Amino acid sequence: MKxxxxxxAAAARPAPTFDVSTLKEESTTKKLIDRADVxxxxxRVALLAFIIWFWESERIFDGISVFGLELFPEIPKLFRxxxxxxxxxxxxxxxxxxxxxDLQVTVTEAVLGFLIGAGAGFTVGMILGRFRRLARVxxxxxxxxNAIPKIALAPILILWYxxxxxxxxxLAAIIVFFIVQIPIQSAVRGVDADLDTVxxxxxxxELQKFRFVIVPGILGPLFGALRLAAIYAIxxxxxxxxxxxxxxxxxxxxASTNQFNMGDAIALMTVLALLALLFNMFIGLxxxxxxxxxxxxxxxxxVSL
Numbered sequence: 001m002k003x004x005x006x007x008x009a010a011a012a013r014p015a016p017t018f019d020v021s022t023l024k025e026e027s028t029t030k031k032l033i034d035r036a037d038v039x040x041x042x043x044r045v046a047l048l049a050f051i052i053w054f055w056e057s058e059r060i061f062d063g064i065s066v067f068g069l070e071l072f073p074e075i076p077k078l079f080r081x082x083x084x085x086x087x088x089x090x091x092x093x094x095x096x097x098x099x100x101x102d103l104q105v106t107v108t109e110a111v112l113g114f115l116i117g118a119g120a121g122f123t124v125g126m127i128l129g130r131f132r133r134l135a136r137v138x139x140x141x142x143x144x145x146n147a148i149p150k151i152a153l154a155p156i157l158i159l160w161y162x163x164x165x166x167x168x169x170x171l172a173a174i175i176v177f178f179i180v181q182i183p184i185q186s187a188v189r190g191v192d193a194d195l196d197t198v199x200x201x202x203x204x205x206e207l208q209k210f211r212f213v214i215v216p217g218i219l220g221p222l223f224g225a226l227r228l229a230a231i232y233a234i235x236x237x238x239x240x241x242x243x244x245x246x247x248x249x250x251x252x253x254x255a256s257t258n259q260f261n262m263g264d265a266i267a268l269m270t271v272l273a274l275l276a277l278l279f280n281m282f283i284g285l286x287x288x289x290x291x292x293x294x295x296x297x298x299x300x301x302x303v304s305l
Contacts, residue, residue, distance in 0.1 A: 052083050055082060055083055056082050056083055056084060058080060058082065061074065061075035061080050062074055063075070079260065079262060080262060081262025081263040081264075081266045082263060082266075083266070084263075085262070085263025085264075085266070085267075086263050086264075086266040086267035086270060087267075088263065089263055089264045089267040089268075090267050090270075090271075093267070099252075102247050102248050102249050102251070102252050103249060103271070103275075105247045105248045105249075106234075106237055106238070106241070106249040106272075106275070107275065108165060109165045109168040109169050109172065109237040109240075109248065110172060110233045110234045110236075110237050110279075111233075112165075112169045112172075112173075113168065113169045113170075113171070113172020113173045113176060113233050113236060113237060114172065114173075114176055114229060114230055114233040116169065116173040116176075117172060117173035117174065117175065117176025117177040117179075117180065117233070118176055118177075118180045118226060118229055120173070120177050120181075121176065121177040121178065121181035121184065121225075121229075122181075122184055122222070124177075124181050124185075125180065125181040125182070125183070125185040125187075125188065126184060126185075126210075126214070128185045129184065129185040129186070129187070129188025129189050130188055130214075132189075135185070142178075142181070146178045146182075150171065150174065150175050150236070151239065153171060153174065154171055154239060154240055154243050155243060157170045157171050157240070158240070158243060158244050163244045163245055163246055164246060167244075168236070168237040168240035168241060168245070168248070169237075171236045171237070171239070172232075172233045172236035172237050172240075175229075175232050175233070175236045176229040176232060176233050176236075179225055179228055179229040179232055180222075180225045183221045183222075183224065183225045184218060184221065184222060184225065187217070187218035187220075187221040187222070188214060188217075188218060190217075191213065191214055191217040191218065199213050219287075219291055220291070223283060223286070223287040223290075223291070226283050227280055227283050227284070230279035230280060230283055231276050231279070231280070233279075234272060234275060234276050234279065238250035238253070241253075241254070242254050249268055252268060253265055253269065253272075
């Protein structure tokens with residue numbers, strides 16, 4: 001009897017609840033420190049300092065031989081370039097109006113090529129992913145076009161559009177188009193068919209299904225494709241400027257290497273890398289805004305640091 005009374009009393013006793021207010025709130029500063037992972041950042045800085053020192057000492061150009069086998073040949077003095085020479089070039093470029101003009105040309109070409117190519121790739125990918133029969137008609141032509149080496153198109157585009165920015169924009173747009181179109185088409189096909197069925201049963205229009213079913217389902221692949229496309233947009237316009245161009249950082253870079261100004265060439269490659277990093281950061285910010293409902297690991301980072 002006593003056991004049954006104890007069981008009844010325990011059942012009548014209210015279940016303990018967890019009070020969230022008892023949790024100690026972590027400060028914003030501590031969150032930033034934990035996210036930065038200070039030991040990793042220190043190791044990166046130390047590694048970067050070692051690379052710069054090793055490069056500046058020119059030991060990297062001395063060549064490497066193993067058991068008499070020359071794995072990397074010694075680089076002649078004329079073809080060497082050091083970080084200090086690159087810094088000297090950048091100091092002079094800050095006040096050089098022609099440098100900023102070349103930078104503006106390259107950025108304009110890359111942005112226009114990226115916007116045109118990404119917009120067309122997204123549109124075509126959405127349409128072909130949604131309408132399977134149309135995709136079966138057009139896929140062989142798209143695959144054949146994508147198989148054409150893009151480098152082979154550059155001289156033709158320069159003949160068609162001239163040495164001005166039009167040929168570089170066209171080349172970048174073509175390359176970016178396929179980088180975006182292919183994953184978007186696959187992502188649209190991979191959207192859960194049950195969600196589409198539920199939306200249709202609720203009376204959703206095609207526009208509503210596009211907005212509330214398809215777009216949320218393809219945002220991850222979309223931003224992944226855009227990140228890659230932004231890098232290739234810059235590579236494309238630099239390649240076009242290598243072949244024939246009036247202005248641009250690519251034209252300046254090829255001129256520096258032809259004149260054996262390796263320090264200038266290293267500085268220009270650094271500027272192009274930073275430009276690509278800025279593109280990546282901008283797309284990363286957009287990704288964090290549109291995918292803020294995902295956890296921090298699933299969302300893309302603004303920059304991979």
